Amino acid sequence: MAASEQLGSVDAPAPSPGIAGGFVHLHVHTQYSIVDGLVRVPELMAKVRDAGMPGVALSDAGNLFAMVKFYTRALAEGLKPIVGVELALLDREDSNVSDSLLLLCQNRAGYRNLTRLVTRGYLEGQHRGRPGIYPDWLDQTTTAGLIALSG
Numbered sequence: 001m002a003a004s005e006q007l008g009s010v011d012a013p014a015p016s017p018g019i020a021g022g023f024v025h026l027h028v029h030t031q032y033s034i035v036d037g038l039v040r041v042p043e044l045m046a047k048v049r050d051a052g053m054p055g056v057a058l059s060d061a062g063n064l065f066a067m068v069k070f071y072t073r074a075l076a077e078g079l080k081p082i083v084g085v086e087l088a089l090l091d092r093e094d095s096n097v098s099d100s101l102l103l104l105c106q107n108r109a110g111y112r113n114l115t116r117l118v119t120r121g122y123l124e125g126q127h128r129g130r131p132g133i134y135p136d137w138l139d140q141t142t143t144a145g146l147i148a149l150s151g
Contacts, residue, residue, distance in 0.1 A: 026057040026082065027102055032066035041069045045077045050121065056082025058071045060101050062087060064118060066148035083111060085118055089150075090125060098127055102149040110145025117142060 030044065037060065048056045056079060058070045067083055074081035075079030076111035089090045091097040121131030 023053055024055050024057065024080075024082070025053070026084075026104065027059045027061055027086070028056060029086070030058065030066045030070070032063060033061040036061045041073050044070075045073045045079065048079055049077045053079070055082055055103065057084050057104055059084040059086050059104070061085075062118070064115065083114070085114060087117070087121060088125075088127050088130055089108035090127055090132040090134050092134060092136075095127070098132060099150065101133070103143075104147040104149070106144065106147055107145045110147075111144055113144060114140055118139055 019128065025048070028039065028044065030039045031037055034088055056074065058066060058081070060066055062085065064083070064085060071081045071083065082104055084102060086100055086102050088098040089101040103114055103117070105114055116139065117133055118131060119138065121133050125132040125134060
């Protein structure tokens, strides 16, 4: 019997009514991303709860404007809030080049470092009207408590 026939004969478990309980969206833009997102925080929390997810990450583009609303609403819904920001990672050699870097807070130190990086991005790293950061701003001290995702 061929491998494809064997796989086809295996009984698959019935699909669950929601997304698997361990799945968490780590890259969600809300209406506070201005150009990139339309999701409103109350509707997001209802969908996350109804899907059976244990939490969700806020990762608006270049800002933390929705953070308080997001955090309090997530806790009220019994969800784990993960605070983050998607920032432009700028190239000092070529101002036309930037990549995206998603930074998520792991703890209070991470939150403090994230707010410092976002603030510095607004003050020193403006690129096409959006805050950005330079790779040399990122070291063990400025990234303590942060998880970085790229790609």
